[in-house]
Amino acid sequence: MQSPGQAIEDVRSESVFPLAVDLDGTLIATDLLWEGLFLLLRRNPLLMFLVPFWALNGPARLKHEIARRIELDPATLPYREEVLERLQLEQAAGRRIVLATGTPKKFADAIAEHLGLFDAVLATEGLHNLTSKNKVDALEGIYGKGGFDYLGNSRHDLAIFDAARTAIVVAPDRHAARWQVAQGCELIVTPKATWITLVRMLRVHQWLKNGLIFVPLFLAHEYFNLPAIGRCVLAFISFSAAASAIYIINDFFDLALDRQHKTKRNRPFASGMLTIPFGLACSGLLLLLSVLTATALPPLFWLVLSTYLVTTTAYSVSIKRMLLIDVLTLAGLYTIRVLAGQAATDFDPSFWLLAFSIFFFLSLALVKRYVELRSTVADAKQRIAGRGYRPEDQEVIAQAGMGAGFAAVVVLALYIDSSAVFEQYNHPYMVWPLAPLILYMIMRIWILARRDEMHDDPVVFILTDWRSQLMVGIGLALLVIAVMLP
Structure with a gap:
């Protein structure tokens, strides 16, 4: 040499x-x-x-x-x-x-x-x-x-x-x-993109969020309804393709901000591993896949999918920089996935499920902003890059987030005590532990956030953390037993 x-x-x-x-x-x-x-x-x-x-x-x-x-x-x-x-x-x-x-x-x-x-x-x-x-x-x-x-x-x-x-x-x-x-x-010679780069471009791990589409099917106890399961799978594919298409466009708008972030700078487009024209072509193909898949689903699903596309695009372009409107929109986008599951299967919407979803995901959206505030260096009275928040907002965000989480548990407790539970479950008392399980998850997430030990996306954290998985597994098992046990 x-x-x-x-x-x-x-x-x-x-x-x-x-x-x-x-x-x-x-x-x-x-x-x-x-x-x-x-x-x-x-x-x-x-x-x-x-x-x-x-x-x-x-x-x-x-x-x-x-x-x-x-x-x-x-x-x-x-x-x-x-x-x-x-x-x-x-x-x-x-x-x-x-x-x-x-x-x-x-x-x-x-x-x-x-x-x-x-x-x-x-x-x-x-x-x-x-x-x-x-x-x-x-x-x-x-x-x-x-x-x-x-x-x-x-x-x-x-x-x-x-x-x-x-x-x-x-x-x-x-x-x-x-x-x-x-x-x-x-x-x-320079580094070249690999299939892992493409997976990161699509943000495949974010597809886990679309599992919310199956929640109405599960809560309706239609565990063996193959046509309904098939429609949920199609809805999952449609939403996943649409989400990846919008994530790509979102990356284009956030290039300058991502390059200032300690981890986001390594994203495929921010790092230059993939080109913008390539990303635009992929985004177009994904949107086409989403629309073609949606043609096999009821018309109401089209309305939900269109609402999701418009809302998430508006979020990427401008809403994400609006104080509090951004977290309310994020909570709404999670809830839209639940509505998509209901629309795909023609199940009647549940007021209890939607009310719980709004409060629960509002708490998680506030965790996301809280983690950003904790990890971003900014002077007092100065907004963090690309957001509508300032460092001194941390405590208010934390209080609001924990309050929204507790409100979700209250809604769940009221639902457990309602006549709907006694009508749908053979053993209603098996549903009661759900409230403390959810309360444990919410409080643990916020404690970890305050310790700076939380993933920047709390939904992904829940889906990858073994303790959270255990709580979710126990909750699902209790619901199935409450229905299936004679």
């Missing part, structure tokens, strides 16, 4: 030729046009109606309109470490390094200033889009034909590869990959 000193000597002889470096997909593992578009829509969703008109006037106009309305933080972008190390080596050897990109100059200048690696910046200015042939003309106009080396990654770089003295390919798309193999030029 070469020492750093020897490597510097190896490139020193090349220093007479500047190294031009592409930005999107090369220096950073993302595309700032797509990122800027979602950042723009997050700030003002109504601008989505202007985007098609800007795009009709060419990519440079679209880039210009987006760039003049938003600011990007260059410190949070997903830089390719392999490329940065190469540029630092070239810089140490005294080579002139040029950032040559189709990104608006406003963004390119900010990135160049942040990194401190570039001697010059060539970028899109006004309506002159610095890509492909335009980039070739700009580089040859300054350094002459074949007077520069170039580092790029995509089909838009093929013309520059051909014009450069030497080409270096990094993380190539299929067009650049074919060119690299044909020419046998240098390839900088």
Whole structure:
């Protein structure tokens, strides 16, 4: 293996030729046009109606309109470490390094200033889009034909590869990959997405929440009703596909915030392991799967699914930043899953179940916000990033969350003492332990949250924590015994 000193000597002889470096997909593992578009829509969703008109006037106009309305933080972008190390080596050897990109100059200048690696910046200015042939003309106009080396990654770089003295390919798309193999030029290897990356993109673990769809079936004691079970399975698939589609879109709107989070920065899109266009295609296919699956279910399920899609999209775009409205919406989204199970099976809705669900999931939604407040560093009187809460709200959130949890237990206790239980269960006294079981779960969740030992999603915690699983298992067993025991 070469020492750093020897490597510097190896490139020193090349220093007479500047190294031009592409930005999107090369220096950073993302595309700032797509990122800027979602950042723009997050700030003002109504601008989505202007985007098609800007795009009709060419990519440079679209880039210009987006760039003049938003600011990007260059410190949070997903830089390719392999490329940065190469540029630092070239810089140490005294080579002139040029950032040559189709990104608006406003963004390119900010990135160049942040990194401190570039001697010059060539970028899109006004309506002159610095890509492909335009980039070739700009580089040859300054350094002459074949007077520069170039580092790029995509089909838009093929013309520059051909014009450069030497080409270096990094993380190539299929067009650049074919060119690299044909020419046998240098390839900088970067980490690639795996099936685990796709699973994380879909957030498969979040599908566990859709198990709530089976609750009405279970409480109706239709354990062996195969047609109803089949409809619940279809509803589960439809909701899971819809949820994953919206999670992907939500990730696009939260890219900047996720990169500032200690764990969310590793999400597939925030880290740059997957591209936004790929995510959009996946989201569209998932929505199609959700709709096609829903066609086999009663019309009322369509209404519930549509309500879920509209609400969760609104939550991703704006509601999540609204004080208290966000947690009420989250509680409602959990309850919608219960309604979906009722709609899929044509079972009559239960007032008791819906009332318990609202209070119980409101408590869990408040736990989620409480954990965020505890784990986020923010000054007093300053809102945490992307939310409507401030550090001093912790105690109020905790009190409200425990109060909502106790209210859920009170609703359950009233239900246990109602005539409905005596009519539906052969042994009603077997249902009584449910109240202390739920109370134990709620109090334990809040104690762990105060100890900073709680998962950032309490629903996922319940579904993966063995003690919570034990409480749920005991509760389900009691309900079955109360019905089945003669």
